[in-house]
Amino acid sequence: MTGRSSAIRTYGLTHVALAVRDPAPAFDFYHRVFGMVAVYRQDDFIQAQTPGTRDVLVFERATESVGRSGGIAHFGFRLTDPLDIDAAVTAVRAAGGTVVEQGDFVPGEPYAFVRDPDGYLVEIWFEIPTPVDPPTPAPRSPSRRRA
Numbered sequence: 001m002t003g004r005s006s007a008i009r010t011y012g013l014t015h016v017a018l019a020v021r022d023p024a025p026a027f028d029f030y031h032r033v034f035g036m037v038a039v040y041r042q043d044d045f046i047q048a049q050t051p052g053t054r055d056v057l058v059f060e061r062a063t064e065s066v067g068r069s070g071g072i073a074h075f076g077f078r079l080t081d082p083l084d085i086d087a088a089v090t091a092v093r094a095a096g097g098t099v100v101e102q103g104d105f106v107p108g109e110p111y112a113f114v115r116d117p118d119g120y121l122v123e124i125w126f127e128i129p130t131p132v133d134p135p136t137p138a139p140r141s142p143s144r145r146r147a
Helices: 023-034 082-094
Strands: 015-020 037-042 045-049 056-061 075-078 098-104 110-115 121-125
Touching (some): 015 023, 023 037, 082 110, 082 121
Parallel strands (some): 075 121
Antiparallel strands (some): 037 045
């Protein structure tokens, strides 16, 4: 892919809104598994974000559409380290989710499909970096105080 596109610039897909029975326990699952934090709350919804990213899940109280994905088969969280897959599966179970399937797409790319307590199918996977991935930020060195 070369040249300048006329497409608008965005941060990419940044949020998904889920119909849930109760926003608080729905948020708790994603907080316990992925470390998401609530950035906005009202009685009938919670907006949560993964620290250090721009991704957002919105948990909206509903009755009839809970757990139904419509035309969306699943959504996913991409691991930064393939060795974290087992810890992710353990966290899902501890947070009240269920593991549907676990394996490797190809060697070095593990995945797990899990269901959250409301029934949504979530993929947790590691993918070898692609040519269009943004650069990985350099690790931050500990700050040093000057005397």
